[in-house]
Amino acid sequence: MAKFKGATWRPIASNYRPGGQSSVRGLVVHIMAGTLTGTDSWFRNPAARASSHFGTGKSGALTQWVDTADRAWAQADGNSSWLSIENEGKGGDTLTSAQMDRIADVLAWLHRTHGVPLQVASGPSGRGLGWHAMGGAAWGGHTSCPGPRIVAQLPEIVARAKRLAGSPPADKPKPVYAPFPGVDYFRRHPRSPLITAMGKRLTAEGCGRYASGPGPQWTEADRKSYAAWQRKRGFGGADADGWPGKSTWDALRVPAA
Structure with a gap:
């Protein structure tokens, strides 16, 4: 020793x-x-x-x-x-x-x-x-x-x-994102914390200007905000119609509630 x-x-x-x-x-x-x-x-x-x-x-x-x-x-x-x-x-x-x-x-x-x-x-x-x-x-x-x-x-x-x-810092927990609930979920214009979280993500991405602010209900203003975000991210055709699809939802990365 x-x-x-x-x-x-x-x-x-x-x-x-x-x-x-x-x-x-x-x-x-x-x-x-x-x-x-x-x-x-x-x-x-x-x-x-x-x-x-x-x-x-x-x-x-x-x-x-x-x-x-x-x-x-x-x-x-x-x-x-x-x-x-x-x-x-x-x-x-x-x-x-x-x-x-x-x-x-x-x-x-x-x-x-x-x-x-x-x-x-x-x-x-x-x-x-x-x-x-x-x-x-x-x-x-x-x-x-x-x-x-x-x-x-x-x-x-x-x-x-x-x-x-020189020990490495503890690993940060990996973020957990909300799974895609399906487009029919949004067509029913639901009220839920998921919609509020989604609105906050659109605002953070600079595409919340069509809505009065992130709220709990999916509205036409939210659909326009989502369409603007889809176009900004380079999605086209059916993937830029303002309705969430699986690919665009995964790209938005809405935090799980």
Whole structure:
């Protein structure tokens, strides 16, 4: 595994297990209940029996104490398969934007190097960005670490990591268009939201000038507007008589109600 080049490397001499990291399910967010300087000092005390792979300061400093190939002592049963990141602050705090950026930096790097998915983890058996309390008693029973206000920030951290990793944006939903109801539908001069939607499409296409405005009933003014649109789009003959046909309807693309 590796050291993260974006962090200041400050290795500790004890309080971790060399070569003990069996896998990397993701990154666990902690709160220090103290300062970055104080935590650095504590991790160097053999009596601490605690450590973390990474730590952030409120101003955006990022420290790495333990190589990701080694097992830090941060979340009990979660130590063998999760990496850890402590954050300067106390219970009830929110992370600063700079801290969120540093966590996102590490998460994006773990995505590239270890295949960690860019998502909020569903629990100890999940993968992605987790938090200490999600492990319950098996992870030491620290139910207030890092606190609900920080847990609420995790989706934004994931979003920042996605931008760093160059993840493609989510696909936009494909538009759904109303199916052609048949020309007889219009010959009956119906009143319906479909006619209003159709009038709005004709107006958007610059062919609504024959009507007083998109209304719910098919009228002679709408037929003239439709004929003008048919001619504008190059339809001729029976396809330019002002009555919707299958080909011209599909070309107009009226949104489904």
